[in-house]
Structures are given as structure tokens and as C-alpha cells.
Amino acid sequence: MKKQPLRQRIIEAAFRLFDERGIQHVSVDAIAVAAETTKMGVYRHFSSRDVLVDVWLTATIAKYRGILDEIEHLHPDDPHAQLREWVNHVLEGLPAISHRGCPFVNTIAEVSDPEHPWRQKIRNHKLDQVERLKALCRKAGLSDPNTAAAQITFVLEGAQVAAQNGSLPAIEKSLATLTHEMLSGRK
Numbered sequence: 335m336k337k338q339p340l341r342q343r344i345i346e347a348a349f350r351l352f353d354e355r356g357i358q359h360v361s362v363d364a365i366a367v368a369a370e371t372t373k374m375g376v377y378r379h380f381s382s383r384d385v386l387v388d389v390w391l392t393a394t395i396a397k398y399r400g401i402l403d404e405i406e407h408l409h410p411d412d413p414h415a416q417l418r419e420w421v422n423h424v425l426e427g428l429p430a431i432s433h434r435g436c437p438f439v440n441t442i443a444e445v446s447d448p449e450h451p452w453r454q455k456i457r458n459h460k461l462d463q464v465e466r467l468k469a470l471c472r473k474a475g476l477s478d479p480n481t482a483a484a485q486i487t488f489v490l491e492g493a494q495v496a497a498q499n500g501s502l503p504a505i506e507k508s509l510a511t512l513t514h515e516m517l518s519g520r521k
Contacts, residue, residue, distance in 0.1 A: 341379045343369040348386040349393065354434060357387050358444045391452055394437050395459045402466060413474035414517065417486070420467075421513045424490045425506050428497040435498040436491070463487075474517070485516050 337343065347368035351360040362383050366373045380386050401423055409415035434440065438456045445453055464483055471479035471486075493509045496502045 340371055340375060344371065344376055344379055345389065349390050352387065352390045353437060356440050356444055391441065391455055413470050416470055417474060417517055424493065425509055428493065428506060436494045482516055486513065489513060
């Protein structure tokens with residue numbers, strides 16, 4: 335069986351390690367071992383670990399945006415179905431997130447400077463996501479789309495933290511009930 339190209343092995347190893355351990359607990363040495371190369375092998379493709387973190391963060395944001403694009407594509411003329419699918423996506427991801435948590439929240443916790451480019455990148459992604467959610471709530475005819483988007487965001491992001499810390503039993507059922515109630519608030 336032929337190995338993947340080194341650059342791809344490095345990216346996959348770094349992404350897996352950042353997801354599993356966080357960004358501050360992953361060294362270039364660890365990435366090299368996981369990618370079956372040397373430290374110099376990593377540096378031949380990436381000038382620093384920070385470049386790999388940035389590539390990972392960009393790819394993680396693109397993955398989330400891609401999921402929302404796919405949901406929109408699956409239900410092009412049904413904003414309620416899009417909102418339900420968005421909630422279902424978070425519900426389905428709760429067991430996996432309970433291990434390590436949201437990659438964005440974890441990165442924010444690990445990078446103390448609020449002006450750091452990674453935190454700015456996350457902030458911009460989250461702002462875009464909330465704007466997209468507000469537009470979807472407007473299309474769904476919710477009576478107060480801005481408040482609905484805020485409530486949905488609080489509930490979904492809070493559910494991810496609660497899943498991670500194990501504070502709520504049967505979180506999926508509670509989340510489904512709460513979001514159903516929020517989504518039924520039409521004009």
C-alpha cells in the first residue's frame with residue numbers, strides 16, 4: 335500500500351492531534367511522529383507549527399460552512415427544515431464533542447489575546463454564522479429573528495459545553511424540546 339504524500343500526512347496528523355489535544359499541547363515533534371517523518375520533514379512543508387494551526391483552523395471553519403451550505407442545498411425552499419437540520423447536526427455531534435469539545439471554544443481558551451489572528455478568525459466565523467442564522471429565522475417567519483438566532487445560538491453552543499462537561503443527562507432530548515419551542519414562534 336502506497337503512503338500518501340508527506341504534506342498530506344503532515345496535515346492529517348496535525349489536524350487529528352489538534353482536534354484530540356488542542357493547539358497548545360501539540361508540538362512539531364508530535365506531528366512529525368504521527369506523520370511518520372522527521373521534524374525537518376514538517377519544516378520542509380510548513381514554516382512553523384503556527385502555520386499548521388492556521389491551516390487547521392481555516393479548514394475547520396470551511397467544514398462548518400460546508401455543512402450549512404449542504405443543509406441549504408438539501409432544503410432550498412424550506413427554512414424550517416434547514417433550521418431543524420442545523421439543530422440535528424449539532425445533536426448528532428454531541429457524543430463526539432463530549433470527548434474534547436468545540437474546536438473554536440478550545441482554541442479561544444488556549445489563546446488568551448482577544449486580538450490574536452486565530453481568535454479574530456473564529457470571531458468572524460461566528461459572526462457570519464449568526465448572520466446566516468438570523469436570515470434563516472427571517473425566512474422562516476419567526477416573529478423576532480434576531481432574538482431567535484441568539485436563543486438558538488445560546489442553546490446549541492451551551493449544549494456543546496454541557497455535553498463536554500457531562501452536566502446534563504439526556505441532553506439530546508432537552509435540546510430537541512427547546513429548539514422545537516423556539517422554532518415554532520412564528521409571526
